Amino acid sequence: MTETHSPDATEQANPPRRNFLVKFAAVLVGGVITAVPLVFGGGFFLNPLLKKKSSDEDSDGFTFIGSTNSLLPGGPPRSYKVTGAKQDAWTTYAETAIGAVYLKMDEDRSVTAFNASCPHLGCTVNYKTDANAFICPCHDSSFNLDGERSNEIPPRGLDTLNVEVRNDNEIWVKFENFRAGTAEKIPV
Amino acid sequence: MNRLLDWLDHRTGYRDLMHEALNEPIPGGAKWRYVWGSTLTFTFFIQVITGFCLWMAYSPGATTAWESVYFIQHQMVFGWVVRGIHHFAAQAMMILLILHLMQVVIDGAYRAPREVNFWLGLVLMQIVMFLGLTGYLLPWDQKGYYATRVATEIMGSAPFVGPWIQQLVQGGPSYGNHTLTRFFALHAGVLPAMLVMFLGLHIYVFRRHALHAIKHEGEEDGVFWPDQILKDGVACLAVLAAIMGATLYWHGAELTAPANPAEAYSAARPEWYYLFLFKFLQFEFVSQWGEATHLGEALGAIVIPGALFAVLALMPITAYFKWGHKFNVAYLWSMLGIAGVLTGMAYYEDWYADTPEGRDFRQAVDEAHRDGARTVALAESKTGIPPSGAALLLANDPLTQGPKIFEQYCLSCHQPESRFDDFAEAPQAPGLADPNNRDQIDFGSRDWIRSVLTDFGGHFAALANIEGDRGEAAEAILEGSMKDWSDSNAETLTASENADDYVALVEFLYTQSQRPDALSPGSDVVLRGMEIFTTGELTNGSVDACVDCHSMHPLVVDPSGLSDRWILADEALSEDLQPVLTGYGGTEWILQMVADPQAHYAGEYGNNAMPGFADQMTQQELELVSKWLAKDFYVAPASEEAESH
Numbered sequence: 001m002t003e004t005h006s007p008d009a010t011e012q013a014n015p016p017r018r019n020f021l022v023k024f025a026a027v028l029v030g031g032v033i034t035a036v037p038l039v040f041g042g043g044f045f046l047n048p049l050l051k052k053k054s055s056d057e058d059s060d061g062f063t064f065i066g067s068t069n070s071l072l073p074g075g076p077p078r079s080y081k082v083t084g085a086k087q088d089a090w091t092t093y094a095e096t097a098i099g100a101v102y103l104k105m106d107e108d109r110s111v112t113a114f115n116a117s118c119p120h121l122g123c124t125v126n127y128k129t130d131a132n133a134f135i136c137p138c139h140d141s142s143f144n145l146d147g148e149r150s151n152e153i154p155p156r157g158l159d160t161l162n163v164e165v166r167n168d169n170e171i172w173v174k175f176e177n178f179r180a181g182t183a184e185k186i187p188v
Numbered sequence: 189m190n191r192l193l194d195w196l197d198h199r200t201g202y203r204d205l206m207h208e209a210l211n212e213p214i215p216g217g218a219k220w221r222y223v224w225g226s227t228l229t230f231t232f233f234i235q236v237i238t239g240f241c242l243w244m245a246y247s248p249g250a251t252t253a254w255e256s257v258y259f260i261q262h263q264m265v266f267g268w269v270v271r272g273i274h275h276f277a278a279q280a281m282m283i284l285l286i287l288h289l290m291q292v293v294i295d296g297a298y299r300a301p302r303e304v305n306f307w308l309g310l311v312l313m314q315i316v317m318f319l320g321l322t323g324y325l326l327p328w329d330q331k332g333y334y335a336t337r338v339a340t341e342i343m344g345s346a347p348f349v350g351p352w353i354q355q356l357v358q359g360g361p362s363y364g365n366h367t368l369t370r371f372f373a374l375h376a377g378v379l380p381a382m383l384v385m386f387l388g389l390h391i392y393v394f395r396r397h398a399l400h401a402i403k404h405e406g407e408e409d410g411v412f413w414p415d416q417i418l419k420d421g422v423a424c425l426a427v428l429a430a431i432m433g434a435t436l437y438w439h440g441a442e443l444t445a446p447a448n449p450a451e452a453y454s455a456a457r458p459e460w461y462y463l464f465l466f467k468f469l470q471f472e473f474v475s476q477w478g479e480a481t482h483l484g485e486a487l488g489a490i491v492i493p494g495a496l497f498a499v500l501a502l503m504p505i506t507a508y509f510k511w512g513h514k515f516n517v518a519y520l521w522s523m524l525g526i527a528g529v530l531t532g533m534a535y536y537e538d539w540y541a542d543t544p545e546g547r548d549f550r551q552a553v554d555e556a557h558r559d560g561a562r563t564v565a566l567a568e569s570k571t572g573i574p575p576s577g578a579a580l581l582l583a584n585d586p587l588t589q590g591p592k593i594f595e596q597y598c599l600s601c602h603q604p605e606s607r608f609d610d611f612a613e614a615p616q617a618p619g620l621a622d623p624n625n626r627d628q629i630d631f632g633s634r635d636w637i638r639s640v641l642t643d644f645g646g647h648f649a650a651l652a653n654i655e656g657d658r659g660e661a662a663e664a665i666l667e668g669s670m671k672d673w674s675d676s677n678a679e680t681l682t683a684s685e686n687a688d689d690y691v692a693l694v695e696f697l698y699t700q701s702q703r704p705d706a707l708s709p710g711s712d713v714v715l716r717g718m719e720i721f722t723t724g725e726l727t728n729g730s731v732d733a734c735v736d737c738h739s740m741h742p743l744v745v746d747p748s749g750l751s752d753r754w755i756l757a758d759e760a761l762s763e764d765l766q767p768v769l770t771g772y773g774g775t776e777w778i779l780q781m782v783a784d785p786q787a788h789y790a791g792e793y794g795n796n797a798m799p800g801f802a803d804q805m806t807q808q809e810l811e812l813v814s815k816w817l818a819k820d821f822y823v824a825p826a827s828e829e830a831e832s833h
């Protein structure tokens with residue numbers, strides 16, 4: 001499809017060199033005036049990537065979860081809500097739900113904590129008594145009681161969290177979230 | 189590349205379209221006077237870009253709107269720039285609209301066959317004005333809140349349907365969450381969609397009739413691309429430069445204190461392009477006519493402007509008559525002139541006139557700025573913005589509320605020197621603080637303590653003005669044992685050999701208030717002061733020991749060393765003596781004193797001349813005013829404050 005337009009009026013009227021300069025200047029000016037709002041708007045849009053999250057230096061990151069008395073040695077794991085301070089854009093929550101953990105106590109009374117969110121794609125896993133395993137309701141990832149995956153659906157086992165028992169019976173957990181969908185455990 | 193473009197052209201015919209768009213002939217050549225339409229379109233493009241960005245960060249809601257705008261303004265990357273551009277581009281759009289209208293009318297470009305396009309343009313102008321009106325409310329700050337309420341009250345004043353319209357616009361009988369969701373939907377959805385639609389029609393019709401060219405003798409014809417486009421581009425660049433300049437100069441758009449219906453704001457003004465109407469409504473004759481015609485406010489706010497606008501809309505018809513065009517031009521100039529004069533008058537009265545109203549206005553603006561900055565400082569503090577919203581930060585801030593409570597309950601007796609003229613009656617007690625200069629607290633300061641110690645009679649002289657029941661008590665104070673102490677010990681205390689001891693005693697007493705600039709109770713000076721307080725022994729001579737009349741549990745550094753907080757010592761320096769000086773000048777001490785002076789601070793023989801406020805003030809008011817007087821409020825670190833401005 002070739003169709004040539006007749007040369008337009010300006011090109012006949014103006015020497016081509018001047019015409020080129022005018023065109024060049026027009027494109028340049030047009031570029032600048034478009035770029036300015038786009039650059040500032042772009043930076044604004046990219047805020048989540050450009051602005052580093054400020055971490056709270058004062059606290060050691062551990063949160064009180066519950067008492068050891070609520071767990072049986074060798075018994076089934078139990079689910080706990082994690083509440084803590086949270087900065088959500090402009091709102092500062094002194095105390096709000098930030099996640100869930102499973103706690104389980106071994107025969108030797110040592111406590112293990114798992115982040116309850118599924119390493120597959122982030123649903124919250126359930127502990128199923130009949131299967132005595134963690135099963136994710138979303139895509140059937142399953143994990144044994146040690147948190148190891150027992151099928152190939154999730155890329156890794158449940159994420160363990162650091163636990164400390166303080167003042168004899170207080171369970172404190174360092175609550176963290178990890179990236180879903182990767183074999184590696186990468187904090188987010 | 190060319191083959192790809194050929195392919196594309198075959199499917200879309202874009203070349204014809206581009207040719208059509210770019211090679212529009214311009215009789216008489218490109219001209220600067222044709223740029224206004226393009227600059228307006230460009231400014232709208234800026235508004236769309238920045239508007240979409242702001243949309244991604246804005247949350248319409250009575251407890252989230254101000255908060256999200258605060259976050260945009262103070263925390264986000266380029267937040268204040270984007271918001272500033274959006275704000276100033278809106279102003280630029282109004283100016284450009286007026287210029288565009290002037291150019292069209294003066295050139296007579298509204299005449300046949302372009303009447304419809306003229307009307308489309310007027311519709312666009314209305315849409316832009318409504319965009320400004322709806323946008324002004326969205327930050328939900330005092331300024332936008334009160335300005336917009338005036339506008340919706342005017343809607344409510346319209347004959348017959350007014351109240352319904354007002355409720356529809358507000359989303360209910362009063363302002364709240366639904367006002368914001370509705371204004372936001374209008375501002376970001378309905379109005380821009382209408383603007384795009386009408387702008388499309390406007391440009392389509394404009395192209396259909398071609399440019400209304402002004403061709404002078406001997407001018408060569410030109411083509412839209414590239415000559416006119418370059419001129420348009422340069423004009424847009426100038427507009428952009430002005431917008432950026434304003435944004436940088438004023439550091440973006442301002443954000444005053446969060447909207448608070450309980451907090452009057454006497455500087456409520458609409459945006460500048462509605463100011464002429466505001467001023468017009470202030471004239472008494474407008475109200476009188478309104479009453480005479482039974483139209484009320486609606487006459488001045490809706491009927492008259494509507495009629496004037498109708499004359500504008502009829503211009504293309506008027507132009508058919510002889511002298512019609514001349515009339516139109518004269519009409520436009522006189523309307524602009526009148527609006528300009530009214531705007532100027534309103535502006536002058538607010539910002540320069542030395543009238544009570546003008547001073548009130550400027551003070552209200554200052555306060556709104558101050559409260560806005562204070563809210564930001566509190567939001568940036570460790571506490572942050574609670575889920576219940578930032579308005580609470582200010583409502584619970586002793587520095588903000590204390591002076592207001594003080595003004596209401598305390599000022600008429602405790603008049604500061606600067607306010608003596610405001611009261612018919614003489615002060616009945618020493619001045620404690622000046623609500624207009626709220627960082628300066630005289631009560632309990634080091635000066636105050638010195639004056640009580642060495643010039644008791646002079647310090648409390650105002651008590652002599654008390655008459656009636658409490659007069660007796662006042663007299664007892666002025667002739668009481670503390671007066672004697674002061675008279676007989678002042679000389680020793682102020683002797684030059686005892687200068688350090690005097691400082692130590694004052695510091696010891698001052699420390700009890702736990703004010704931010706108080707010395708630690710463990711410091712040598714304070715310990716020395718305590719010694720003097722208990723023994724009265726000075727370097728040179730001695731005074732009567734304070735403990736003989738006053739009981740006190742002094743402050744000490746937490747002996748367990750677990751915290752660096754100061755606590756009250758278990759053991760009292762002396763007990764069962766009135767008045768008690770434990771925590772003297774601190775929050776708790778002041779609170780007890782204000783609530784019930786008789787119980788808290790009356791000696792065994794005397795009584796207190798001050799009335800109790802426990803049943804006049806709420807507990808919260810008591811706490812706020814006490815915290816303010818004790819300087820017990822958040823102070824932003826100086827460096828950060830400087831940085832953020």
Ligand code: FES
Nearest residue numbers: 118120121136139
């Ligand atoms: S998210 Fe748990 S299985 Fe997919």
